[in-house]
Amino acid sequence: MFDTSGPFVCAGSAFDGYSGGSVRDMPKGQAENLFPIIEQVLEARNWTLAEIDAVGVATGPGNFTGIRISVSAARGLGLALGVPVFGITQFELAYGQTPVPAGTLVSVPAPRDLAYIEGFGTNGCAGQPQIIDPAHPPKALQLSFGMSVHGHRAAEIATHSEASAHPSNYTPDPARMADIAVAKYLAATQFPPPPAPNYVKPPDAAPARDMPPLIVP
Template structure:
């Protein structure tokens, strides 16, 4: 009988730090803390603490799961960079997990996953909805009224404002971010081949300069 995989999932794509050590269906340890700042310094100690409390070491891991956004630009980079580095050093797969998918994990359809975004926007995705709601960032004022339907519920940090706009119900996600990430990674780790990459549904606020690089003159010419 095959031993269930040991998956370490984590996420810092919002103002939080969440992590779960999952052995098959069993949660060996978990951590969640609201964390508007300091994620870069906190992440590795949090992960080491999860392993220690779960009676495991880095070398015991079958795979790593990481939240790739959408969300905070800096927070996503912190987690994705950590996951890539750990994957390379440990020789185990790292699976990137979309947080909109994670919010809807094991939810009863129809639902809209929703995360708060800057400037009165929300990130959204529909699951089992009559309307085709693709993953996108949209201004609340531009949300179509025909997204509403009987039994629709909104899940996530942007759920309250979106549900008010559509006049539908709010529901809690079944799992915290780190736990959902670990569970989805457990489903995909043997088939996932792509390295985790940030999911940005908007350009970063700090974009690289578009100025043309200066021409270097050869004084010997």
């Protein structure tokens, strides 16, 4: 199980009641260091890649390039080993368990002092992940009595509603990530579809402004 959606590499494993791993700050070099770190985490438990039963990977939201690195690595690893690959969102990691209860909105930090949010369940807060200003949450969230807001700046998001607030700040945790991956593995009745990146927002890179070269026939 691994996560490179931020300036870090978080890799964990779980087996027979154990869950743990390693977190390393890494603003650069994630692609080159991801598999060596995974192997080190496995070697610490005297395991090899061939003994993996399933792969878990954080799908975002977060850093665009980091998400691409981890999701593509997980899909390739699952294909090579013939094992299922389970995507885990930052919302699930921030909440701490899966499935997230219906009527819950989870918030995680986004660039420029904003927040990524996702609502779970069949009520007003359910829907696709989006990015908002926590200080001025959109009325379309339809947060009402009995709902709860968890995570980053939860109190601000819930201020003008009847929802309860449960502020918390999740930091990369290999044990939590491994436990959620195991929960998804145990609940599965068939191989899940390959995980897809959960970007929420497009990359900040702007298209090139230079005119393309003239091609002479």
